[in-house]
Amino acid sequence: VMLTHGNILANVAACERLRLARSDDVFLSLLPLSHMFERTGGYYLPLSIGAKVAYARSVSQLAEDLASERPTVMFAVPRVFEKFAARLNEALAKSPAKKRLFDLVVAAGGRVARREAGLLDGIVLALARDRVAGPVLARLGGRMRFAVLGGAPLDPAIAWLFLGLGLPVLQGYGMTEASPVISVNRPESNVPESVGMPLDNVEVRIAPGGELLARGPSIMKGYWNNPEASAKSLDREGWLHTGDLAEIRDSRIFIRGRLKDVLVLSNGEKLPPQDVELAILGDGAFEQGVLIGEGRPFLTLVAVTQETDEKRLIQRANERLKGFPGYIRVRRVVTTREPWTIENGLLTPTLKVKRERVQEKFRTEIERAYAAGALD
Structure with missing residues (x-):
């Protein structure tokens, strides 16, 4: 991709005019600097406004780096916040009382963010938000003003969780060919279902x-x-x-x-798999997943999960798909317990799933599932 000096300066200047970041901010840089999202958002932008940038050592040491550097701004991919939310939900599952209070605060905070709050929401937040959100946000350093997520689709439920806790999570969109930012949500008009x-x-x-x-x-x-x-x-x-x-x-x-990723089933029905996968991954049983179905009679999900009951997994996946047309239903699930990582070649450096690599790795299991037929 040929990007000129003028291309990059134009993008940085437009990002600066958003007035999201300030000269007294501390950025935590996590993504590879070879990726334009990090290069523009986490390097050129703070350089242009005189902000500080701290460099995370690795994903595995991110928790320590957040605690030591206490960033106020972070540019990241959704996977980082998805994993954080998954660990949070796992901990809350052990205490039904804490989970109920947590959900109450997140729901009230979400209504405030949507400007739909009532008197009761204000009372709930005044009494409980600091107690509920404080320990969670402390794990992000305790000073984060906002986070911009891009590079892959963000589940709106993840954004609403953090918005409910008082942390603006802003989904953006771009590509290297655009230097890279094309759009982004703003704190005052944040619609997480969109890319702004x-x-x-x-x-x-x-x-x-x-x-x-x-x-x-x-x-x-x-x-x-x-x-x-x-x-x-x-x-x-x-x-x-x-x-x-x-x-x-x-x-x-x-x-x-x-x-290029749109799946066309053998009956001619079409679907963009990312929206469907995002909905399924809203169930914590599914850690990662890719839909298979091009030229096939039904959809099969290849998923990283610790669950082993395929019929139960199919049921859980389809519970998440009730809002989709009837032909968008999972009929088989191919499972693995080994996470997809950069090291095993199934994730890109920005933590996006390499769809073709996953299909190739599990080709035998996928063909076996289709040969056996759908499980209803």
Whole structure:
């Protein structure tokens, strides 16, 4: 990807104009600096405003680094906060009374964030939020003002959990070809189901086929020594074809999946797998998951889970899919207990699942499941 000095400066300047970060902020840098999300958000932006950046040693030492550096701002991928929420829910499950109080505070905080709060919500938060949220936020250093998450889809439930505790979690969207930020939620108008509004120097629109297009001074010049690929991604009017399916409502962008990842079942029904996977992963029994179904008669889920009862897993997965059309139901589950990691080649450096690698690794088990037929 060919990004000019002007491309990057335009993106940094637009991020700075959001006035999210301040010169007295402390950023904690976790993602690889070879990734444009971290390079722009966690390096160039704080450099431009004179903020401090602390560098985390590794994901495994993140808890210690949060405690020692006490950051006020963090740019991260959703997986970091998903794992934090999973450990939190696991601990709460041991105490039903604490879980009820926690849920009460999160629900009240969420209504405040949505500007739907009543008198009772104010009372609940005044009496209990510090006691409930304090220990949780202390594990993030105790000073974090907000976190920007990108690089992969964020389950809105995770965002609402932290919003309910008083920590703004802002989902954004971008790609290397855009230097990379295209849009981000703002604290005063945060809709976690979306990836927010575009930056003030980025235009967006939806192409007839549903693909999101973006244009502006931060869009790349093309791909190095690859004019054919450049022509496919950048049209003559300067629109970048992102490859993502999206909707725009009230100026906010809602991502619906990747064009290339859309699954077409053998009966012709289509679905973007990311939305479905995100819904399923809202059940803590599923740690990671990828849907299989291209050209197949039904959907199979490949999942990292400690559960072994396939019929029970199918039931739990489909409980999460009640809001989807009837053909979007899981009929088989292929399980593994070994997490997908960067080290075993199943995650990218920004912790996104390598879908093709997962399919290849579990090809035998997947074929066996389809040969045996659906479990209803």
